[in-house]
Amino acid sequence: MKLAITLLATMAMSSSSVWAQASEIEQLRQELLALKNQYLEKIQALELRLQEAEQQVEETQTDTQDLAIELSQQANRTAANTFNPGIGVVLNGQYLQQSRRDYEFALPGFIAAEESGPGDQGLSMGESEINLVANVDDKFTASVTLAFGEETEVEEAYLQTLGLADGWRVKFGRFFSAIGYLNSHHAHTDDFAMRPLAYQAFLGSNYRDDGVQLTWLAPSELFWESGIELYRGDCFPAGGSAHQGLGVKTLFSHLGGDIGFSQSWRAGISYMMADGVERSIDNDLQDSFSGESRLWLADFIWKWAPDGNSNERNAKFQAEYFHRKDQGSFVNLAVSEQDLEATQSGWYAQAVYQFMPQWRVGVRYEALQSDELTAAFADSVFDNLGYKPKQLSFMLDWSNSEFSRLRVQFSQDKSRPETTNLFLLQYIAAFGAHGAHSF
């Protein structure tokens, strides 16, 4: 019995020792496994790093190759073109259909410049232009614009200072006057195919001449720019280069700013004094006017885009008011010299809305008004036929990119007592140097 117990006891003991040994082995095994795993991880991490390093070497190699290629390309690019001026070309053309066959553009009571009106019936190339622009040196920038339609002419050619000092700027040569809003803009940036009637009646679409301009920008957060211009006075509404070639003087002042991030505006007032020496009209009676024209001009523009991001939707409203007083002498084939004093005014207001990318709609209303003069002026350009010219236009345009635009426009033209409906299709394309997004 005793033996059995001791046997059992030793068996139990030995088994427990066997157990103990087994668990120790297990522990060791686990430790080894853990160690192995740890090393495996470390090795893997090292492998990964090695791979990354190898990749980086490869990438740097390809990068250097790319860089070498790029540099050679850059070298090629800088060779010939760097010092050339920016060359931009604008093509502009239209198709015009009139509801009246005998339609001939005229504004009763107003002297219209030669090139006014909607253009020729049918297909025609409108005024297209080539613009060259470059900095001359660190003090001057220059711009030349050649317009080519029926004939080629120098539309603008001027030098401008680059930051003279304290906000002063001088421009000289031939250029568009900064009076009003639309006047300094080239026609291809307009929102309608025709300039407003008021521009055609008062400034011959836009006033440009040989002259000099001095402007000053106030050092304030609110935009305030004022200027004075002196012109030769050879172009409509002046004529004959009066005062030894200093026939036109202008003054202008503009204020502008932002309202939050979504809205911006500009408003201004301008004054122009133009001397006309035998400003003659090529009509049946050979009207001719000599004297002074004083023109007052008020302009306002407001633009909106959600958060100032105009890509999706944007809107703008613009309006201008003109008031002119002509004083001088008038003569034509029917009457001998007559004193003339006439007041004329006109305005337009327009709204354009981009309702989705690439598409815009617009509407414009405009009206002119002139004094009724004595019978002596019957049938002359100053005879307003007891009538006030008016026009209402709608347009829709589509721009594939910033550089191309197609436009449909419908205008109900009541510039003469008989109403004419005008239907226009217009294309505008710009290529070459990137044009400016002026406000």
Add this chain to the structure above:
Amino acid sequence: MSKINYIPFLSLLVLLSFSMATHAEVKVFACEPEWAALASELGGEQVSVFSATTGLQDPHQIQARPSLIAQLRSADLLACTGAELETGWLPLLLQRAANQKVQAGKPGHFMATEFVRLLGMPKKIDRSQGEVHAAGNPHIQTSPANILLVAKAMVARLQIIDPDHSVFYTARLSNFTERWQAAMTKWKALTRELRDMPIAVQHNSWVYLEDWLKLNNLATLEDKPGIPPSSGHLSQVLEKMQNQPAKMLLLASYQSDKAAQWFAQKTNIPVVTLPFTVGGSEQATDLFSLYDTTFTLMLEAYKP
């Protein structure tokens, strides 16, 4: 003869000198919010910063507004991207603002792209390819590495314009560099799993981000920059995605998400709208949070 009264002139002079004294800080006109943020980081209280655009605007399509002309008139430093990004409006601002200090060639004329290596040189410079940038892709702010390069160059300019505070700017730069390098290490670790991720993009806005994260750009919805995606091109991209799906479609917050959402519906590929610059989202308030949110948004959308 008549005596000239000098008092008004003298008082005017005194007034002028006073106004000069109160405007001692450097006025920075930044074309984009990222350079405004960087100028604030580096200039601290010695600079006052104006940003011409916000994170919700398309920097290509800005008009030379009167307010911008007025702001540039009195700027000491113009900080822009360059590489033709602002070609539609900056030349006009420079002409109209009549400010000698910020004209091209002057120390006050700072173009960030001059200090980094540009990617995405167009193979063909022709507008039939859309609104291509001949100088290379200008959206350099999408890579954190570029920010550091621009920071160094910007401080050098600040020191030329405002030499009195040269030491101050050096200290600001080393402080910024330290913080930025730490942030870059953090971002690298955070985005490790995004490496080689196939993506699609709306506009080629992200080439520098792709380069920094080593992403694999499979397709661009806007096949020609500046021209909305055509349906023909979209269906091509769709076909491509069926064979080789992208993990996400990247979009800048100022861009229209119409094409992207349509695309997402067709393919089940998530659209990730990234801030693109400081102010592009509510979280992106400075340069650090810009990248924090950018990477967080990408990681949230990422499914391995």
